Amino acid sequence: MSSIETALRAASAAHPIPGFVAAAAQGDAVIYRGAHGTSDAEAGAPMAPDAVFRIYSMTKAVTSTALMQLVERGVVALDDPASRYAGELADLKVLEGFAEDGTPKLRAARTPVTLRHLLTHSSGFGYDMWNADLGKYAAAVGAPPLGSGTVEALCAPLAFDPGEKWEYGISTDWVGQIVERVSGQTLEAYFAEHIFAPLGMTSSGFAPTDSMRARAPMLYHRTPDGALAPFAMPLLAPTGICSGGGGLLSTGDDYLRFLQMIANDGALGGARILKPETVDLMARCDPRTPAVRRLSTAAPFLTNDLDLWGDQEVGFSLGFLVNAKAGPDGRAPGSLAWAGLANSYYWVDRGRRLAGVFMTQLLPFADADALAVFGAFERAVCAQVNV
Secondary structure, X not given: OOHHHHHHHHHHHHOOOOOEEEEEEEOOEEEEEEEEOEEEOOOOEEOOOOOOEEOHHXXXXXXXXXXXXHHHOOOOOOOOEHHHOOHHHOOOEEEEEEOOOOOEEXXXXXXXXXXXXXXXXXXXXXXXXXXXXXXXXXXXXXXXXXXXXXXXXXXXXXXXXXXXXXXXXXXXXXXXXXXXXXXXXXXXXXXXXXXXXXXXXXXXXXXXXXXXXXXXXXXXXXXXXXXXXXXXXXXXXXXXXXXXXXXXXXXXXXXXXXXXXXXXXXXXXXXXXXXXXXXXXXXXXXXXXXXXXXXXXXXXXXXXXEOOOOOOOEEEOOOOEEEOOOOOOOOOOXXXXXXXXXXXXXXXXXXXXXXXXXXXXXXXXXXXXXXHHHHHHHHHHHHXXXX
């Protein structure tokens, strides 16, 4: 039994979470791959290494990569106004509050949203799960929910002027729309041709196959008393647009291959997805990007507070959270990371060509026990690599 396996068994015994998959690689070599627990506790079915997960916001790194491919080709530029490619982003409004009768108070945005703003989450677009005013606005005007699969659901007001602050939100959904409109392909088709097929990611996509549905674990919810309650939610094909911000399904093996590509400066197994200089650019925090800040939950059923970095010094690059100094679990300075709503997490250390991914299906996001198991995984991987 490897030291990583031992660490994960001990951590998951001390911190109860649903079944999970974890995998890590250095360079082209996988150094750990394991499945723990059950995919459905009631049925007693063991978690399989090829389980298919809802990866939610881990989709964002893939969508950002697709846009950067278009930047490489000279089709778009980072400081272009986003409205050049998506007319809905012209004449955007900023939400400044509400009148006494609940009517939203809007004004024109002072600056246009650029592609750079969208990639760095400094556009002004937010998520109502962390911004209660955006939820109040949607209720006041009868806006369709984000899960409706419509472009109209993305036509929300800004929480602030572009470039003024950092706030996590629907920006990458707009990136996905721009990729579709510029390429002339759906995200499903674009990802399959330009990212998934070259990397050998055979179980990733927006629309699940029968095989993918059969391998999907149960989604669980952490109740206030700490118990894990099953939350049945079948995998369905998108009924509208593909969500570039959170719509993908994938496996630990597939997503690890994507992360290996990033760790290996844009290439894996003879397939080049990005140029090395493009990966360098994606990994760099632009000094023009406002500081990352903690966001308080406005939807406790879905998420805890958004604060994965604690007192660490971090920034947000063109698609990733970047830590300026060494992390508490062995993460090297300059590493890239992010997560998915159902408590899936990853990191990439380009200096050591190291990548790790952890996938489970548990709400609300930023569960303390899930983060503890992920931290134990990262520590064990980093300790093995450093031997």
